[in-house]
Amino acid sequence: MKIKYIFTIFLMLMSSFSFAQESKLQWLDLTLSNYDYPYAVKYFPVNTQQKKFKMAYMDINPINNNGHSIVLLHGKNFNGAYWGTTINALKKEGYRVIVPDQIGFGKSSKPETFQYSFQELAGNTKSLLDFLGIKKTTILGHSMGGMLAARFALMYPETTEKLVLENPIGLEDWKLVVPYQKIDWWYNLEMKKTYEGIKAYQLENYYDGKWKEEYGEWVRLLAGWNLNSDYKKIAWNAALTYDMxxxxxxxxxxxxxxxxxxxxxGTRDRTALGKPLVSEDVRKTMGLYNKLGKATQKAIPNSTLVEIENIGHLPHIESFDKFIAPLKSFLAK
Structure with missing residues (x-):
């Protein structure tokens, strides 16, 4: 009985903690106009698919410009804001840093309908760089941004001076083992998201159960949208990008x-799309970044692998010093 009583108290405390966290959530509008990014945000007009959209971006020019630039591409559950410390470090080294929010993400337009493809997003990014007068640059992509960065490098090799992939997803083909789900399935999944559910996913997949208060910022950014009466539009765009x-x-x-x-x-990463849809035996074979990194290095010509032990999906958040050191070394070559 004593154990049962203690467990009940524990659940009550956890419930109270969850409510306290959710009560701190800030209502966020569709384009995060009431959320400040680390640097000034500009907007690039994107005319595509017979419609007009706005692509948000930060363009940071250092005083001691070294003549080189780098583009930072965000992951699916993020936006340009989470690159703040990376921008600061690269700015100090003299790099011009361009950080776009892709259509459907962050401060950019949220279409009612959109045919998402990595080719489309890469083309929009190239148009932005043309507008900014950037002919050659390093492309760095994290998570989904890694898939986009790879596609960009394939489409525009003359523009891609160097390529950096930070824990990119898509290092394996999940549709070989995961049954296909229609976009409506992904949409319904998005509509059920809560602060606690988002945090639980990130805690398990990104941080191996080791939570720090600063990680909460990226949970609250997603959960704050849930308070918006137009959240259905955000959820629909999220579902379309899952399908992409x-x-x-x-x-x-x-x-x-x-x-x-x-x-x-980060070799502790276990991120993989569709894990709940497969058996436990199959699940154990998915998202093994301690193996996927090595296999990818062998597949990409002229590539270098830096493994960060005991770090998960977000090296630039979880272990910034171990992330930025090899990045600066690579860029300086």
Whole structure:
């Protein structure tokens, strides 16, 4: 009885903690106009698919410009804001840093309907760089941004001076083992998201159960949208991008990447799309970044692998010093 009583008290405390966290959530509008990014945000007009959209981006020019630039591409559950410390470090080294929010993400437009593809997003990013007068640059992508960065490098090798992939997803083809789900399935999944559910997912998949208060910022950014009466539009765009990720693997084309490439891999990462849809035996084979990093390095010509032991999906958040050191070294070559 005593054990049962203690467990009940524990559950009550956890419930109270969860309520306290959720009560801190800030209502966020569709384009995060009431959320400040680390640097000034500008907007680039994107005319595509017979519609007009706005693509948000940060363009940071250092005083001691070294003549080189780098583009930072965000992951699916993130936006340009989480690159703040990376921007600061690269700015000090003299790099011009461009950080776009892709259409459907962050401060950019949230379409009612949109045909998402990595080719589309890469083309929009190239148009932005053309507008900014950038002919050659390093492309760095994290998570979903890694898939986009690889696609960009394949489409625009003349623009991609160097390529950096930080724990990119898509290092394996999940549709070979995960049953296909229609977009409506992903939409319904998004509509059920809560602060506690988002945190639990990130805690398990990103941080191996080791939570720090600063990680909560990226949970609250997603959960704050849930308070918006137009959340259905955000959820629909999220569902469309899930389908893009699932059906458009780039892993088979790694051999065609021509740019010098750096892989920064947190080996504890176990991120993989569709784990709840497969058996436990199959699940154990998915998202093994301690193996996927090595396999990807062998697949991409002229590539270098830096493994960060005991770090998960977000090296630049969880272990910034171990992330930025090899990045700066690679860029300086």
């Amino acid at each position: 990720i699932f059906t458009q693997p780039v892993v088979y084309e790694f051999k065609n990447i021509k740019s010098p490439t750096l892989l920064i891999i």
